[in-house]
Amino acid sequence: MNQNHIEFHGISKSFPGVQALSEVSFSIQRGEIHALVGENGAGKSTLINICFGVLRPDKGHISVNGSPVQFETTKDAERHKIATAFQEIPICNNMTVAQNIFLGPTPKTRHGFLDNRFMNSETKQLLRVFDIDRQPTEAMERLSLAEQSLVQILRAVYSEPDFLILDEPTSSLSVEQKSRLFKLLEKLRTERALTVLYVSHRMEEIFEISNRISVLKDGRFMGTVDTPDVDHNRIIKMMVGRNVEKHAYARNSALGETIVEVSNLSRGKILKDISFCIKKGEIVGLAGLQGAGRTEVGRAVFGVDRIDVGSVSIEGKTVRPMTVRQAMKMGIAMISENRRDEGIVPAMSVRDNLIMVSFRKASRLGFLAGSWIRQIVETYIGMMNIKVSSSQQRIDSLSGGNQQKVIISRWLANNPKLLICDELTRGIDVGAKAELQARLHDLAKKGLAVLLISSEMPELLSICDRILVMHNGRITGELSHEEATEEKILYLATV
Amino acid sequence: MVFLGLCAVFSILTPNFRQIPNLINIMRQISEISIAAVGMTFIIICAEIDLSVGSVYGLSAIIAAIILRSGLGGISVPLAFLGALAVGALIGLFNGVITTKLKVPAFIVTLSVLAIARGAVYGVTGGYSVSVFPKSADPFFRIGESIGGVFPIQIIIMIVFSVIAGIILSKTTYGFQIYATGGNKKAADLTGINTDRIKILSFVFCGLCTAISGLIALAYLTSVHPSAGVGREMDIIAAVVVGGTYLYGGRGTILGTFIGAAIIGVVRNGMVLLSVPAYSQEAAIGVVILLAVISDTLLRREKA
Numbered sequence: 001m002n003q004n005h006i007e008f009h010g011i012s013k014s015f016p017g018v019q020a021l022s023e024v025s026f027s028i029q030r031g032e033i034h035a036l037v038g039e040n041g042a043g044k045s046t047l048i049n050i051c052f053g054v055l056r057p058d059k060g061h062i063s064v065n066g067s068p069v070q071f072e073t074t075k076d077a078e079r080h081k082i083a084t085a086f087q088e089i090p091i092c093n094n095m096t097v098a099q100n101i102f103l104g105p106t107p108k109t110r111h112g113f114l115d116n117r118f119m120n121s122e123t124k125q126l127l128r129v130f131d132i133d134r135q136p137t138e139a140m141e142r143l144s145l146a147e148q149s150l151v152q153i154l155r156a157v158y159s160e161p162d163f164l165i166l167d168e169p170t171s172s173l174s175v176e177q178k179s180r181l182f183k184l185l186e187k188l189r190t191e192r193a194l195t196v197l198y199v200s201h202r203m204e205e206i207f208e209i210s211n212r213i214s215v216l217k218d219g220r221f222m223g224t225v226d227t228p229d230v231d232h233n234r235i236i237k238m239m240v241g242r243n244v245e246k247h248a249y250a251r252n253s254a255l256g257e258t259i260v261e262v263s264n265l266s267r268g269k270i271l272k273d274i275s276f277c278i279k280k281g282e283i284v285g286l287a288g289l290q291g292a293g294r295t296e297v298g299r300a301v302f303g304v305d306r307i308d309v310g311s312v313s314i315e316g317k318t319v320r321p322m323t324v325r326q327a328m329k330m331g332i333a334m335i336s337e338n339r340r341d342e343g344i345v346p347a348m349s350v351r352d353n354l355i356m357v358s359f360r361k362a363s364r365l366g367f368l369a370g371s372w373i374r375q376i377v378e379t380y381i382g383m384m385n386i387k388v389s390s391s392q393q394r395i396d397s398l399s400g401g402n403q404q405k406v407i408i409s410r411w412l413a414n415n416p417k418l419l420i421c422d423e424l425t426r427g428i429d430v431g432a433k434a435e436l437q438a439r440l441h442d443l444a445k446k447g448l449a450v451l452l453i454s455s456e457m458p459e460l461l462s463i464c465d466r467i468l469v470m471h472n473g474r475i476t477g478e479l480s481h482e483e484a485t486e487e488k489i490l491y492l493a494t495v
Numbered sequence: 496m497v498f499l500g501l502c503a504v505f506s507i508l509t510p511n512f513r514q515i516p517n518l519i520n521i522m523r524q525i526s527e528i529s530i531a532a533v534g535m536t537f538i539i540i541c542a543e544i545d546l547s548v549g550s551v552y553g554l555s556a557i558i559a560a561i562i563l564r565s566g567l568g569g570i571s572v573p574l575a576f577l578g579a580l581a582v583g584a585l586i587g588l589f590n591g592v593i594t595t596k597l598k599v600p601a602f603i604v605t606l607s608v609l610a611i612a613r614g615a616v617y618g619v620t621g622g623y624s625v626s627v628f629p630k631s632a633d634p635f636f637r638i639g640e641s642i643g644g645v646f647p648i649q650i651i652i653m654i655v656f657s658v659i660a661g662i663i664l665s666k667t668t669y670g671f672q673i674y675a676t677g678g679n680k681k682a683a684d685l686t687g688i689n690t691d692r693i694k695i696l697s698f699v700f701c702g703l704c705t706a707i708s709g710l711i712a713l714a715y716l717t718s719v720h721p722s723a724g725v726g727r728e729m730d731i732i733a734a735v736v737v738g739g740t741y742l743y744g745g746r747g748t749i750l751g752t753f754i755g756a757a758i759i760g761v762v763r764n765g766m767v768l769l770s771v772p773a774y775s776q777e778a779a780i781g782v783v784i785l786l787a788v789i790s791d792t793l794l795r796r797e798k799a
Contacts, residue, residue: 303631304685328687342685345678352671356686359671366667410686 004049005030005195006163008221010060010067013046018427020046023060024221024474024489025126026214028163031193033185035206035227038216039239039490040290040455044199048165048217051197052084053077064163083161087171090440097143098123098136101155108165126154130180134228136194145172164188167199171291182209188316201289203232203494217241232491240486255465257281259416260449262301265310270296272473274310278418278449283440285464286453287489292470294453295337298420301451302334314417328357331417335407335424336455339400343407346396350388351377353395380409384439403433408439419443422453437463457486469493497787498758505765512768519646523715523761524631526653527708531727532734533660534704536752537697538601539735540664542677542744543594545698547605548705548731550612551586552724555579556709557616562627563632572635579706586612587702591695601613609728616721626718639714649711656707661749673697677744705731733780734759737787758783 004027013021021043028034038044049055051062061068064080066162071077092100107115123136134143143151149172156164164185169213170178181425186209188194200206206213207227215238222238231248260278265271278284286294299305299462301312303323311320316329327334336342344353350469362369377391384405388398395403404424411419421473425433441463444450454460460467467479469492477492505512531548538545559575567574594601600762630637641647664670675683676690683690713719738755740747762783764778 302685315770324685325687325689328618334685336682336685341679342681345682345745347678348674352674355671356675356683356688359668363668366669368666368668368671 004063005065005396006197008047008060008064009063011047011050011057011062012059013043013050013055013057018192019219021050021057021219024216024219025060026221026224028195028197029212030195031189032211033189033196033198034210035210036199036216037201037211037213037235037239039207039457041218042216042239043219044216045167046086046219048167048197048199051077051165052082078159079164081160082158082165083159083163084165084167085149085156086167093139095140096137097134097140097151100140100151101158103155103423104323106308115150122158123381126158129154129184130177146174149173149184150177150181157184160192161194161200163195163197165197165199166290168201169198170202170205172465178205185209187354191248201291201494203235206235207232209354213237233487236490236494239490250362254446255282259315260312260451262297263311263313265297265300265312267296267300267307270473271300273308274300274330274475276468276475276478278451281444281447282447282465283444283450283452283463285460285467286451286470287455287457287460287467288470288493290455292493294470295422296473297470298334298422298451301327301418302332302420304334328414331415332420333357333411333414333416333418334420335404335411335422337422337426339403339407339427344395344403346394348385349392350381350395350398350406351391351435354380354391354409355413357410361413376413380413384409385435399432399434400428404428404432404436405439408436412443416448418449418451420451420453423455424452425454425459436463457489460484460489461486471495497790498754498761501761505761505768509765509768512765516645517764517768519650521757521760521764522650522653523647524764525756526647526649527712528727528730528734528759529653529703529756530656530711531705531708531731532696532738532752532756533657533749534701535731535735536738536740536747536749537664537673538694538701539658539732539740539742540673540677540744540747541694541697542680543601543694543697544732545587545590545605545701546602546728546732547586547590547608547612548701549573549724549727549729550609550616551583551702551705552709552712552727553616553719553721554586554612554709555582555706556713556719556723557620557721558582559635559710559713560628563628563635564625565570566629566631571631575632575635576710579710583702583704583706583709584699585702587699588695590702591698594698595691602633613725616723620721622721624718624720628717636717637716638711639717647715649715652707652711656704657749657753660704664749669693669696674745677746679745686799724735730759730780733784735777737784739791743774755787758787 006028008025011021011024024047038151046055050057051368053074053076061070063069069080095233101123102119107118109115120136127134132147132150134147139147149169153166153169169181171211173181185196189196200211210227212226213235214222214224215235217239222241256279258277259280263275265274274297276284286297288294294475296305299306303326311318314332317330319326319330355373359368362372381388381391386402386405396404425436428436437459440450452464461484467484467489468475469477469479469489471493479488511517529553535545535548556579559579562578563571565571586608590601590605590687593604595598638648638652656746664673672688672693675688676693680690712723720729734756735752736742738757759780762779763776766779
């Protein structure tokens, strides 16, 4: 009798430029709660998506109850009694709670009409599970984020799956809701032998609920352990896997005076009392796992998102950041984590993308200053070693690394004092990555203060003078370049 | 390319087509559309749309006509210009502010304004044409005349206007910000470009262009009917899109729009010369627009 409910056999999957999963093989036993952990980009989401038929593996296959299956669509996965509650919640905001629960399997009356009465009464029952004080007929958009994610879970549970995938289910839940969820999972596990794949960054939850833990690292399977046999540190060691080469760059020995001071930034539940400072010429890393609030810190300092309280001061000039234009005037620059949607203007040329911040300079009577622009563009193409055949080339014909160099140049042309980089090297190949990091290091040496938000441990460990670690909207610790290790960062990011 | 091909085909099918007077006539016919389409080009590059132009065209012409008719003497001519341009600019301002600040889709805002402005036209005219003017209005109608009785002044206005707009779009910081706003609004916002202001300015500019177009029509016809410009928004948008401006923003040129307007003008003119019935002409214009957009999309896909 095969105890294994789900087996992964040599699953590989690559996306342009990244090997998301390579040869991942492990198994999940029937009726266990199996935790899946790993750093950002370890391949957890890809694995879930393959498991639920959203993506197809390049190589390898999944077995359900011992027989190999091939999922073409999510429907195929549902047929094998697999259900999932996604992290990024696909819901129809305009529809009612009941309609969302019944999005897939819509019950009909004898006449072929929607059976609203049945849907509503069933939903009422379901909502009671979590004590959600809502009517089935309420519009989804009126629910809180926590309630929405619970509805999502209820929807998955309602389909009576044998195998349930939960991706960061507790990220918006209260303590009470969380314990109800755990009780529900435990009950379904013992009564119906439900198998759960539980993906989470939160170690204490994983130790509370899971039976076994599997670890992914850079798309590779690192091992499965029995939860009672291990502790937090052991799991972190597995997540880290190897020792990272540090000290790749000579430290900037002559750090200047403090020029950036961020005090008490707070915004709802997302940012809690964020304070830090950066010296002239210093690269400060901002580490943390997905959802910790790192990007939000960058956006708050740059004036993109409103904040409740807090202030930012550059060279003694203090403001409560309100708008991007104010932040720019103070000398702040930000490179968004989303190069495609918030960075490049794809239809414009390299030249136009490069002057997007500085074009007003030297312009006369509203006319672009052609010769000045030519000079700036040439300077930066040379300085940043941007590989183009012509500055009139469209930017979307460049590689990711070269696009990012154009974006950096765009800001440098405005002489910023603080540069915020959010996932500067994401999706960029190894060689270009190293080059970008070297450039950043050069810029810091010339006196630029840098806040480097990154999910890449080697990057943080090699070029940052200091690393701040965030978890749940708070800065949970600070590590100097010398004391920082991947283990310490991960520990602070999961406490 | 398409444009030259069309000209060749019509030249072969109907010898009258390539007569100089006919070519000048085509130019005159497209000048009204072309000037309004210049403003529309700015808006579409911003990734917005303005459906109200048909009524703005009519309303500004009516306002100018009423001022000219009022017999205020010599001052009535500059007042007519001012009145029409103010109407265009104010409606553009309204469209722009509601669209950007209240975040109502431009499609809905300008569709409503299309109806409101048309209602205003019928309201101020009581449904009658304005066509009898005192002597003091004569200087105004000069712009509808032709130099030496051959070469219409409005063609010169169109050319000067297009060149200026082309320079604004390609050489000024304002033009640069229009492309950035339409090319990627989020990225533009994050580089400190005031995308709302750029969009509002473009709506105002489009209103002005449309008003000028209305003034030219009034000067040429020396009368204006309350239904003037009904359906005109479609011709204007079609000229822009046929001219290669990307409906989702970020790409487009004034030269393209001019060619787009010319293609539509040539097709219309050619069909008249070939005595194609009026109803089929409308359908043919539709086919031209569709073909232009499909071929543009296919070309883009090939490049990508």
